[in-house]
Amino acid sequence: MTETGTSPADTSPTDASPADTGPADTAASLTYTSYLALDEVLDAQHPRSDEHDELLFIVIHQVYELWFKQLLHELTHLQAVLVKGDTAHATRVLRRVLTILKVIVAQIDVLETMTPRQFTSFRARLDASSGFQSAQFRELEAVLGRRDRRAFAHYPEGGEQRARIAGAMSRPSLFDSFLTYLGTHGYTVPAEVLDRDVSQPVAPSEELQRVLLAVYADDGGPSTVAEYLVDLDEGLQEWRYRHVKMVERTIGTKKGTGGSAGAAYLRGTLFDPAFPDLWAVRSEL
Ligand code: HEM
Numbered sequence: 001m002t003e004t005g006t007s008p009a010d011t012s013p014t015d016a017s018p019a020d021t022g023p024a025d026t027a028a029s030l031t032y033t034s035y036l037a038l039d040e041v042l043d044a045q046h047p048r049s050d051e052h053d054e055l056l057f058i059v060i061h062q063v064y065e066l067w068f069k070q071l072l073h074e075l076t077h078l079q080a081v082l083v084k085g086d087t088a089h090a091t092r093v094l095r096r097v098l099t100i101l102k103v104i105v106a107q108i109d110v111l112e113t114m115t116p117r118q119f120t121s122f123r124a125r126l127d128a129s130s131g132f133q134s135a136q137f138r139e140l141e142a143v144l145g146r147r148d149r150r151a152f153a154h155y156p157e158g159g160e161q162r163a164r165i166a167g168a169m170s171r172p173s174l175f176d177s178f179l180t181y182l183g184t185h186g187y188t189v190p191a192e193v194l195d196r197d198v199s200q201p202v203a204p205s206e207e208l209q210r211v212l213l214a215v216y217a218d219d220g221g222p223s224t225v226a227e228y229l230v231d232l233d234e235g236l237q238e239w240r241y242r243h244v245k246m247v248e249r250t251i252g253t254k255k256g257t258g259g260s261a262g263a264a265y266l267r268g269t270l271f272d273p274a275f276p277d278l279w280a281v282r283s284e285l
Pocket residue numbers: 060061064065111119129130131132134137243246247250251255256257258259260261262263265266269
């Protein structure tokens with residue numbers, strides 16, 4: 001403790017002059033509640049109905065958004081350590097990312113305790129709001145390599161959310177950082193892949209796949225990183241699968257509040273891998 005305001009001499013009204021009262025004396029001392037901004041966080045649930053289950057729906061989504069924030073933070077760090085060629089750090093960050101991913105896939109179980117009738121009891125109060133409007137989810141997809149302007153739908157031009165998604169789409173993706181990492185480890189990544197326009201989707205490359213086969217054959221740090229990236233890709237696909245099953249059991253074939261066909265639309269997103277070249281080589285390993 002560096003604060004001095006607890007000793008009787010310091011708090012004596014006769015001794016205290018304005019010059020003695022620095023920020024440490026006047027600012028309220030840090031507490032659990034203030035450090036974690038709990039007044040804001042715990043005051044941020046505003047159900048629009050009196051239905052018991054709506055609070056769960058809100059809390060689950062807020063927890064998701066917090067984990068999305070943490071994932072974005074970790075992935076930024078991961079890209080920085082990858083381009084430095086740092087295997088030890090990269091694998092540590094990836095393990096954390098994968099563990100968070102497991103948690104967010106598992107928490108679908110909690111939402112699935114809500115029955116279709118319970119959801120229906122407040123669904124109309126959601127109006128046209130929908131997961132389509134999760135800007136952090138779209139940003140995550142962009143960091144992982146999605147380069148599809150349809151991701152901008154729902155985010156007005158000039159807005160901060162659009163700028164964040166566009167920013168992520170204009171920077172090298174996680175896979176680009178992985179390719180740079182391979183270069184630092186002596187692998188000759190084809191120039192047309194390495195120097196590509198990173199704002200465009202990565203095209204599958206047979207030449208790159210030959211490099212990846214060499215990475216796996218060497219069986220060193222880079223192959224461990226590659227496997228973690230496959231885990232990450234698989235984990236995201238698991239999330240999409242669990243989400244669509246949750247949607248099917250909860251609203252069946254109803255249209256989504258966001259205007260899509262609902263489960264039918266979501267099923268169409270199930271098989272888009274983030275790192276297609278890493279999947280393309282599996283049968284040669
Ligand atoms: C009862 C629970 C849920 C239902 C019924 C549901 C339903 C849907 C539907 C129908 C869509 C398609 C968009 C639309 O037309 O509305 C959608 C998209 C989406 N939902 Fe959910 N959802 C649920 C829970 C969640 C949770 C917990 C999350 C976590 C953040 C989430 C995140 C998303 C995201 C990110 C999308 C966009 C997916 C994409 O375009 O690839 N949803 N959801």
